[in-house]
Amino acid sequence: MIIRARTPEGQLRIEIEPSSSVAELVQKIVKAGSFSSRIDVFLDPPQSKSLAARIDVSLASVPLRHGDMVYVAFAKDGDVQTPAPRVVDTARPLIVEQDPVDNILEKQKGIVKRDRDVRFCRHGSSGMCDYCMPLEPYDAKYLEENKIKHMSFHAYIKQLTAQSKATSSKFIPPLDDFDFSVKMPCPSKSHDPYPNGICTKCQPSSITLQPQGFRMVDHIEFEDPSIIENIVHFWRTTGTQRFGYLYGRYEVYDKVPLGVKAIVCAVYEPPQLNEHDAIQLLLPDAAEAKIDQVAKQLGLCRVGMIYTDLLDSGKGNGLVVCKRHEASYFLSSAECLFSAEMQNKHLTKTRYAPTGTFGSRFVTCVITGNREGAIDIESYQVSNVAMAMERDKIVEACVKPDLMRVQASTSEKYVPEVFYKYKNQYSIMVKEPAKPTFPVDYLLVTVTHGFPQTPAPFFDKQNAFPIENRDALGVDAGLTALEKRLKQYDRDLVQALSDFHALLFLSQSGILEENEVRLMLDVVRTKDAGAAAQLSHSGGWMSMLEIAKQTSSGQQQRGTGSAHNAAGSSAPPPVEWDCRHCTFRNSGGHDSCDICGLPRD
Missing domain, CATH: 3.40.140.10 (Cytidine Deaminase, domain 2)
Known part of the structure; x- marks a missing residue:
């Protein structure tokens, strides 16, 4: 008969007589797989029943029949010197975390x-x-x-x-x-x-x-x-x-x-x-x-x-x-x-x-x-x-x-x-x-x-947050867009956060702590107003709101300044400077950081 053996290195087919012993099966598996380490043999991944004391038992008495699958694992250090095959009933599927x-x-x-x-x-x-x-x-x-x-x-x-x-x-x-x-x-x-x-x-x-x-x-x-x-x-x-x-x-x-x-x-x-x-x-x-x-x-x-x-x-x-x-x-x-x-x-x-x-x-x-x-x-x-x-x-x-x-x-x-x-x-x-x-x-x-x-x-499909990686369209998927979405939903944080692209931005922004990101995602998944209130009072969320506010106001000031400069005479090129809050190197010419929105001084 043929016994299939699934090993950490692949699958083997073992030809053996039903009257052969468990020890002979183990020896054939070792020879076919050229294993240098000791092995244990099971009939299911949980490895629940050991036949260490039944090495001389015939395969027909185990029972093992034609076409059955055995699973092979390498023995751990400190195990007994003789391989200890373990056999369990196969009348059930594997234990796998299915969908x-x-x-x-x-x-x-x-x-x-x-x-x-x-x-x-x-x-x-x-x-x-x-x-x-x-x-x-x-x-x-x-x-x-x-x-x-x-x-x-x-x-x-x-x-x-x-x-x-x-x-x-x-x-x-x-x-x-x-x-x-x-x-x-x-x-x-x-x-x-x-x-x-x-x-x-x-x-x-x-x-x-x-x-x-x-x-x-x-x-x-x-x-x-x-x-x-x-x-x-x-x-x-x-x-x-x-x-x-x-x-x-x-x-x-x-x-x-x-x-x-x-x-x-x-x-x-x-x-x-x-x-x-x-x-x-x-x-x-x-x-x-x-x-x-x-x-x-x-x-x-x-x-x-x-x-x-x-x-x-x-x-x-x-x-x-x-x-x-x-x-x-x-x-x-x-x-x-x-x-x-x-x-x-x-x-x-x-x-x-x-x-x-x-x-x-x-x-x-x-x-x-x-x-x-x-x-x-x-x-x-x-x-x-x-x-x-x-x-x-x-x-x-x-x-x-x-x-x-x-x-x-x-x-x-x-x-x-x-x-x-x-x-x-x-x-x-x-x-x-x-x-x-x-x-x-x-x-x-x-x-x-x-x-x-x-x-x-x-997810909420109204007032959608800009989609990521759309530079070709000049899309600003940043804090300014986030602040705009939060204002549109006023105090309904559950609805405001119910946008996949907004969640991706916030989770990668680095402003929120890991536990705050998990809480934010739980708010969207469970629609829990209590969890939303807890998030709104967290330190990371309040910092994010302040940075978003500063960023929005900074962009408005730069827009006004640009219009003024365009009407006047030519000005000297701006000097680059490093933000002392987030270390981003700004191109210069304005008093707030392009990334975090905090003031230069």
Whole structure:
């Protein structure tokens, strides 16, 4: 039989007889993994039951059966000299900190209830037959009739676990990631590592591409139209494209059995260079970690990315060019690789995968023109195969945007064969090798999008605080803008702070202490007036108000002075000076600091 062993250095497959002892299994694992340290063996990460005293017990008596997974950890210093394998019942999933929506959905059966069919049902109201019995959430006919192209992630899990229960009473995590790399060292230990040698035990299998039958996210819901309008406004004003990260949360989507929707609450626009046909992100973004932390304290997370690809029709009627369609492309190969890279950075935690992660809920939204020339949104994910191919670096972008190029094998990297199937002109399914390209459409997963019928946005959309990193528009996202927003809401601090961009500015300003930043975010998350009153009386908040006041008055004085100087004779160039409060070097000519607003003397 075969026992799978997940180790800190990778996964192993151990061939062993059921009559073999636990000690023999440990020895085979040590040999296969070439471990220099002592190991412990478990059947679950909690490591709750030890078999240190049962080394000579047979695997069948443990019990361990064909296909079971064991988990290997290195023994700590001071442990007993003999490895002490520990085995526990596997009839439960792994313990992983999943998203709350996963905890909700895994407890639901997801069955689709049907009413009594008056044409075919021949029983009473309390009876049931094949025409009215509930359907499973993965029922192919139901999905086709309701035009659901991809089943939901949890429906896919239900489908896999339903099949496994029919063959085994033991739970085995059903989700496995694709691995297209050569196993090094080879499990057989019969030859030198690649490229000097390769065999069927270390060589990755060939890849046959086919559309993915499930999707991790079923719908994207933008809380308010202004989220999209703000990005489109940048294009209308500058004529250049714009990029942003989507922040929000996940909730149950009841339009699809066991569905998940990503609710977008705000967009963060990182530093970038914008052109009329290109976007260049300025990486690394030093503020990225802080922004993710702010979002987490608000109960939000990064759910995707969005960017524009707009071109004016030139007819003066406000329409745009439709560039993405079935005769062209939907996502280019370069965009597809970027989406795969971002999805690999944002994996979904699940207890139904041996590694604790599987796939990603990170979405890609493109604002572009539709067939009617109107501005529309297209939403996608790339498949798990695409994520693995990008991770293992076996594909690259092609000159033709609708094609993906397969790299050639080298002495440093082995690339498995890639095939794809399609119907030819005679409606016959043909299997074609991807030498050297294949259509990008095989890697795409479409996601629907929309807006709520009764909007209840998490953030206030009135009197919006200026969006960060918009220097091209001359936007002042500083203390003056903050003071203006606070005045507009008078004493309603809860409402005044309910702006994602204002919170990002305050959390990075350095004026508030860490505990004051946490209190500020709690005010927005809980809408607690008592916490708002506590924040308003804190030292950092009062200092911020004073600095904002001084900054605003200083800018007004400089504006008056500039107008006066323009009317008079030429004056000598101002002398630079360092602020004794914040150490910022000012260009001179005025009596208050450009940053903190405090007086020069």
